[in-house]
Amino acid sequence: MRILSIETSCDDTGITIMEVKGGIKKPSFKILANVSNSQIKIHAPYGGVYPMLAKREHIKNLPILLEEVFKISQGRPLRIQKGPTLRNLGINLIAVTYGPGLEPALWSGIIFAKELAKKWKISLIPVNHMEGHILSVFGKPKGKFTIPKINFPVLSLLVSGGHTELILFKNWMQYKIIGETLDDAAGEAFDKVARMMNLPYPGGPQISKLAEKERNCGEGRPLGIQKGPTFSSFVLPRPILHSKNFDFSFSGLKTAVLYLIKKIGTLDEKTKAKIALEFENAVVDVLIHKTIKAKEKYKVKTIIVGGGVACNKHLQREMKKAMGKNIALLFPENKLTGDNSIMIGMAGYLNYIKNNKKTRKTFNIKAKGNLRLK
Ligand code: KG4
Ligand code: ZN
Numbered sequence: 001m002r003i004l005s006i007e008t009s010c011d012d013t014g015i016t017i018m019e020v021k022g023g024i025k026k027p028s029f030k031i032l033a034n035v036s037n038s039q040i041k042i043h044a045p046y047g048g049v050y051p052m053l054a055k056r057e058h059i060k061n062l063p064i065l066l067e068e069v070f071k072i073s074q075g076r077p078l079r080i081q082k083g084p085t086l087r088n089l090g091i092n093l094i095a096v097t098y099g100p101g102l103e104p105a106l107w108s109g110i111i112f113a114k115e116l117a118k119k120w121k122i123s124l125i126p127v128n129h130m131e132g133h134i135l136s137v138f139g140k141p142k143g144k145f146t147i148p149k150i151n152f153p154v155l156s157l158l159v160s161g162g163h164t165e166l167i168l169f170k171n172w173m174q175y176k177i178i179g180e181t182l183d184d185a186a187g188e189a190f191d192k193v194a195r196m197m198n199l200p201y202p203g204g205p206q207i208s209k210l211a212e213k214e215r216n217c218g219e220g221r222p223l224g225i226q227k228g229p230t231f232s233s234f235v236l237p238r239p240i241l242h243s244k245n246f247d248f249s250f251s252g253l254k255t256a257v258l259y260l261i262k263k264i265g266t267l268d269e270k271t272k273a274k275i276a277l278e279f280e281n282a283v284v285d286v287l288i289h290k291t292i293k294a295k296e297k298y299k300v301k302t303i304i305v306g307g308g309v310a311c312n313k314h315l316q317r318e319m320k321k322a323m324g325k326n327i328a329l330l331f332p333e334n335k336l337t338g339d340n341s342i343m344i345g346m347a348g349y350l351n352y353i354k355n356n357k358k359t360r361k362t363f364n365i366k367a368k369g370n371l372r373l374k
Helices: 040-046 051-074 103-120 129-138 186-196 203-216 251-264 269-297 313-323 342-354
Strands: 002-007 012-021 028-038 093-099 123-128 143-146 154-159 164-169 175-180 302-306 328-330
Touching (some): 002 103, 002 342, 012 342, 028 051, 028 342, 040 051, 051 103, 093 103, 093 129, 129 164, 129 302, 129 342, 164 269, 186 203, 186 269, 313 328
Parallel strands (some): 002 093, 093 123, 154 302
Antiparallel strands (some): 002 012, 154 164
């Protein structure tokens, strides 16, 4: 069967057409076309995603992207038709993200998907964006791929701009959140700290670039052992590292950076790089420490890391070192760490099969900004 999937939970608009088969036991996918539009440039002046602006951009871009995926998947130009009046060219099911995310942004994808489903008289399946991030480790930006057999229990660390969660599962689609952030998400902390240092949005890649350079220049030692002219010594905190649960907290770390910056006064490039390095080290230390603790307690066999922050090189390296050889450690391909509609199509297919191909009444689907995995 052929699935058209739509992602609009934040600042990326994505539409994919994929051919799927094999059911739950041997799901396999072939990407026929995948297109996306990033709104980073539009939100950058605000230092973060502005929900109503995101909605407006999604509404503008969805019909354009739809024409584009059809054009690519058919291998020939379409007669220009306007928006959702497009003829259905062999799509059997539509999958759309319905949460978590920014509700105005989610609604734009949902309304578009509903119109298409009604027009084409096909089913619509709502997808949890976080389940998409979990499955993204098996995805490819193009071509064919499958979801191989993996060893359960699985622990998934999801780290994005909106979420930091540890999820445990003994089977697909039976998730339990065992730890989450009490305040800021890891990606959000990266973005906020970058903003404090006047680095452009999104801050994660910027901080990471500075930190990598500083780490590799031979002076990559913690700031705590350094004696500078403007500050004598500091080490940023690793919040709730030793708490008994698997929760995270990053807002104290962010505040510590703020105080430090105030104390230093004017930041030169070198100081920015040192702060970036120590901040990245602190976030990664906490993420890894909690993941190891959960892995040991639940005798986990496979670890899946997903979400925008999963492309952080330091996190990838340190995870590999910490988990050793007896555990399968899976990261998405770089192109699929961020938000994309390929992972939504994959999750849509598995859920469609799990629900015995029954789908909810299309008009019942609503955006759920705070949707949780269960
Ligand atoms: O999953 P995602 O694309 O969107 C959400 O669902 O939130 O994640 C975006 C987040 C942003 O906060 C961004 O700064 C962060 O992922 N990010 C990174 C890196 N690349 C993106 N954080 C740390 N290091 C990176 N290399
Ligand atoms: Zn995401």
